[in-house]
Amino acid sequence: MSQPKYRYISADVRVLRLSYRDSTDAPPQDLAAILKSEPEGAFKSWAVIDVRDSDFAGGNIVGAANYPSESFLAEVDALVRRAENEGTLTADCALSQVRGPKAARRYAEAREFQLKDAAPAQEILVLRQGFEGFQSRYRDDKALVEKFNKFYHD
Secondary structure (H helix, E strand, O other), rough: OOOOEEEOOOOOOEEEEEOOOOOOOOEOOHHHHHHHOOOOOEEEOEEEEEEEOOOHOOOOOOEEEEHHHEEEEHOOOOOOOOOOOOOOEEEEEHHHHHHOHHHHHHHHHHHHHHHHHHHHOOEEEEOHHHHHHHHHHHHHOOEEOOOOOOHOOO
């Protein structure tokens, strides 16, 4: 069985992050800290891709790009080109149990196929507990969650 091409990251619990490319240790950080430290970094130094489908309505992580899981395979090559030079790419869905990890794996495979050895190092992460876990902690923080509508989540 091959090793996953992504790692999990928690919303606010410090976790050890590993680089997919060389599997070297990186300093512990969390997604909220990344977003707050580089608020203008979306698709410059980090990327969050949210693969929720119709459940994307009701709020999202600030700067997240919606790549619905139902059409992800058709869009993954364009995403690889768009996020080629990002240091970190984090995938999420509602709970990050199926769609988020699957998108992270497919993205990593497409990236490896397209860019081969020319690919700059990139951390590919999956948000532990997905958007539901993230919004339960940060729904009132406008720097982290946008377009939040509690009708969809409560």
